[in-house]
Amino acid sequence: MLVDATGALPVLPDLPADHDGHALADVLALVGADIPLAPTAKLADGGFVHLVGMRGGAPEGALVAPDALADPAHAAVVAPALAELDPRRSPVLRPDWFRPGWFDLVEAWIDAVLAPSGRRRTGPVEPFRLWSISAVVRVPTDGGELWCKASCDHFRREASIHAAVERLLPDLVPRLVAIERDEGWLLMEPMDGTEQDEQPAGTAAEVAQRWAAAQLEAIEHVPALLAAGLEHRGADATIAAFLRLLATSAELELLTDAELADVRAAADRAVALTRACWEAGIPETLAHGDLHLGNVAWDGRALRIFDWTDGCVSHPFLDATHLTRFADDASASAAKAVYAAVWRDALPSVDVDRALRLAPLADLVFQTVTFEAIAAATEQQSAWELGGVVARNLRLLPGLVVEVG
Incomplete structure (x- = not known):
């Protein structure tokens, strides 16, 4: 040392x-x-x-x-x-990028996929962020920098998901140079507007409007998306996973006895309201699964939505509520309004407003399931990175049940 x-x-x-x-x-x-x-x-x-x-x-x-x-x-x-x-x-759950020789393998793959185009890597790849979920490295080339991402085993399907979404919505995702499906590697062109403090005013509303239109377009392509490997995270699967974690999650120990009692008392109503959100008449379609402005590139000209680790087929309004959850009040209101307007125009006979009222609770249940699965796939040394999210979400559950219904 x-x-x-x-x-x-x-x-x-x-x-x-x-x-x-x-x-x-x-x-x-x-x-x-x-x-x-x-x-x-x-x-x-x-x-x-x-x-x-x-x-x-x-x-x-x-x-x-x-x-x-x-x-x-x-x-x-x-x-x-x-x-x-x-x-x-090496621990079983340790990601490959912490294992000897991984960077050599990635560079060899990059060189091989660039060779047919005549483009050449000009130096070693540069680590940008490596943690339990993913590794992102900058790739210097003679044609400008590229970005390479690898996902942990739990999210290894991201490469296939991204490719499937790109085929459907090529202007809304980062442009792929190549993917390695088995390893879960993506080689992508750079994007402008990824830093939130550099994004123009009204970004949340822009994303909401464009994404609502894209989700409507994707409805007829759901069979193809499922065939491409996207998981179907419908009401039944989401509720079943939620009930399992209420019985078995290690993070239940982080709750006080009073908090746990409140969660259990609210659970049946939470499940009923979550199912009601799915039954409100909105068709399932492509969902990002973790849509917030940190996963958006928007410079006022080109909009790209990235990080498709949680991409799936699910209730579209989960994305809308997740996007607005992290925005300030004014931005959230504007984004909700334009998102709802797109869906009202498309489905005039459906009570869109009721589905949107129920969506925050359904998304909380959905996200709690997401993070429980991540925790189970994370080695102990990295548990601190996202540890406590399940417990935090469960603490929010009783109050949100009262607020929603």
Whole structure:
């Protein structure tokens, strides 16, 4: 391990309280590293240890064994991380990008798919974000940068889902250069307008209107989408999974006895209202599953919706309520209005407003199921990343049941 003169690991500079954390590039640059070697570990005191390394050569500085680290808490994290670089000792649920040789495999694939076009990679891929869910790397080429994404085993179908959606809605998703279906890899063209603070005013309403129209267009293509590998997350499947987690979720232990009692008391009504949302007359269609402005690129000219890990066939209004849930009040109201108007025009005999009133509860149930599945597919060292979301959603359930119905 690389340490300073005191035998301690290098330390990142402090950040303001409202900052969302160091970018991976900052972490790698601090010690001249190239790649993460293992998931970031969270310590009992709330600190983090980033486990990074080099693809070739050796860094400058003092190298010591993990048990020589000045901080025993660091040693307790670093020692198993090094041992787990041996494929025979790697945790079963560890994503491939934390396994030796993964970056070489990805670069070889990129080179192979670019070769027929004459385009050439001009340097090593650059890690942008790697965590339990996915890995995103920047790819420098002689024709401009590309982006490559890989998803964990739980979301490995994203490559096939994205390709299916692109065939149907080519102007609404990132342009694919290539995919590797078996590995779940996507090579994509870059997009403008991915940073929310750079998106123009009215972005939520623009997304709502365009996405409502796209969902209506997709209704007749549902059989093809299902055949392409999109999961059907209908009322029955969603409710069944929700009832299972109410009996078995590990995050039930995060609730107080009073909170758990409130959740159980509200569960039957939550299920009934969720089913009522599905039975309100809105046909199932293509759903993004996690639609918010952080998964949207919009620069005022081109709109692209990305991150199709949760793409499925489901109730369309789940996307609408999820989009507006994270927007400010004015943006949310505008987005709801334009979304509803598109559906009212298309289905004048359906009570669109009732379905929209029920959708926030149905989406909460849907999202709780989503995060329960993610938790089950995540190794223990990464559990902190999304841990607690199921419990947080369950705490919201009783109040939302009262509000909705």
